[in-house]
Amino acid sequence: MKRFILLLTFALSACAGEMTANIQTVDGVDANQYLGTWYEIARLDNRFERDLEQVTATYSLREDGGIKVINRGFNTQKNDWSEAEGKAYFTQPINKDGTYKGQLKVSFFGPFYGPYNIIALDKIHYNYALVTSGKEYLWILSRTPQLTYPIKQELMAQAKALGYPTENLIFVKQANQVEYESGRHVVPAHN
Secondary structure (H helix, E strand, O other): OHHHHHHHHHHHHHOOOOOOOOOOOOOOEOHHHHOEEEEEEEEOOOHHHOOEEEEEEEEEEOOOOOEEEEEEEEEOOOOEEEEEEEEEEEOOOOOOOOOEOOEEEEEEEOOEEEEEEEEEEOOOOOOEEEEEOOOOOEEEEEOOOOOOHHHHHHHHHHHHHOOOOHHHOEEOOOOOOOOOOOOOOOOOOOO
16 A cells, blocks of 8 residues: 555656646636545556556545545455545635636645646536546546446547547446435535
């Protein structure tokens, strides 16, 4: 587990300055809507997630105003669960409407931070997201263990247009979990 945390930290820290000018992050991210559990649908290969299936990221509020991050996955080689706890903070000032630009910094080890950039987001229901940490790292996330084919294809097309090698995406095996509450994370609209 320590190896998982160290590799994640160093990998993210190494690519902190790699965002290119043509990659824009989503604006208007409601932090409260983003909280909760996200299932990893696909990712570009990286050392710190190698051999992991059933990967999830769970976000909750911290007392200091940041976000607690719990990344969890089942290591098929060790036949055991790996878990890493970190913290994240939005890097841009809060917008007038209480939302943020989708740029965060995340740390799993000490004072070292790496970027966490939301480059696509279902801002209506917060059901899926496309996240990057530089040109070497890309994740497709969903609120459910499966994501419909048209949405996956659209997110992959967006990533491809930005120069990501989507032909190298690894589609993460998830358990056939159906106990999720669809829409539970969505705040009802006010009339």
